[in-house]
Amino acid sequence: VTARQIVIVGAGPAGMSAAVTLAETGLRATVIDDNPRPGGQIYRQSAWPTDEPAKPDNAARSTTLSDRGTLLRERFERAAGKLEVLAGASVWGLFPPRTVAVSHGEGWELIEAGQLVLACGAYEFVSPFPGWTLPGVLTPGGAQTLVKSQRVRPGKRVFLAGTGPFLLVVAHTLLAAGVEVAGVAETARRRDVARRLPGLLANPRLLAQGSRYLRELRRAGVPIHWGHVVTSAHGADRVDEVTFAPCDGAGRPDGRRQRREAVDTLCVGYGFVPRIELHRLAGCEIAYDELQGGWRPALEHSLETSVEGIWTAGDCGGVAGAVAAELSGEVAGLGVARRLDALDEAGYQRRMANLKPQLARVRRFAQALNRAYLPPRRITDLAQPETVVCRCEEVTRGEIEAAVEHGGNSGRTIKVMTRLGMGPCQGRMCWPAASRMIADKTGRRPEEVEPLSVRPPTMPVCLGDLMQPRQEPQLSLSPSPLPCSSN
């Protein structure tokens, strides 16, 4: 077991910001990220560095998110000498109190962290519907990754569906990449968004950026279908058509008014879910907040979790977007610096006094957005009895509901009865939808359904790799759900 004073998991806006903040106070953090380059999902860099967009001159002129990302990455790269960065390394376990298991190109090791900052981000929530497992159906974030990181167009004619401003961001990216955007089906009605205008004015810049995207899409002739939902994707081996229809506020489609659109690609996503596997393994207290993506760690104002020495920054602490992530990374970094006495109380209080109102403002904006674009309450009813919900184990809605009828009522019981959540994704993709289905079926709210348990490895690791650690293993591990072998 190697020891490090500070470990940060994740090099998105939150992790980079925490690392830079710590470096400024003279502390050296170890940053672990599974991508080859820093930036996270939102500030994802192209795989080829040469034709990056022109760099903004300074922070004052920075108006767009991508400028903000470029500036933060530059600060992170300038601080590189004061950091230890493990890129392309996956954290697949956490053993209390603060030991993380990391695998990388050369094997794996255990790193015991004095202070641990979890900045693992979020992933997309996709509610199941007939055809959602067809090849060619992907998340909006997936499409964004293909274009931004790999410079590959996801398709020739693409339809986007779901809810949230990220759909417009991706539609805009696709349009700029020369892809025909056949339409955007947004479950929120325009008036749902207009009603949240007071809160959205908390961040006029981002609001303006959103309006600009909308204008540009309209100008390009992209139909934005407010109050519409995609009800099915069709195709034999890949998607070639989608059906969408107007829906009510609960997401229930009006079947009589459905339409079809021929496309080669469908992007669908209903917002983001905090990534809290490591928090759960650490035993951090969690709380449910539908306006922040569901289950999230309970946090002090300092962004310390209920476990001493474990801090949280960014969307894994509650979905609030990239600006909030950057600010919260600074808050967590300052907290760690104060704890380690690299910062005196007066200095800490001074900087927090400056940060707190900024963070409160961007969170107000995020809450207004999340309220306007909440996944509709009956969205999981798009799934038919034979629709697969758990993509890994191919468990259908009918099987989940049959299990509920036989007494299943929690993550644990449903998992045992149906295998839901037993596959390699460990329920990350299905649980947000499955918990809603179980809640509906048992007359409860999703947060009243006991979530799936989390066990290491949270990411499948090769059994062969586990037998060849760089350090002697100190712990007995539960077997990997994904054995892999070489020949």
Add this chain to the structure above:
Amino acid sequence: MQSLPDFTDFARLPGSRGAALSFTFDGQNVPAYDGETVAAALWATGRRGLRTTPRRDEPRGAFCLIGVCFDCLVRVDGRANVRACQQPVRDGMRVESQRGENDGAGGGP
């Protein structure tokens, strides 16, 4: 050796890339560039389905492309259950689709 149709002209955006290379997918030659992932390179050829599922024998392809959904599992140089979206391409790499294999049977061929 038969080659998959190359849609590079449309699918790949203009701009610099890494060195041209090639790998095989189920025995067919796939053109690619250093720095691409297996999922992106196959996507660029127009390929969408990467495996079939064990229970329902349904086609699946890349879905999240950030490494969390595990739907894009392929066999790479004999090693099963590799996420195509996280695996960088290498010249001469042998990639195979997993046909109806479940996790437990995911050993070498």
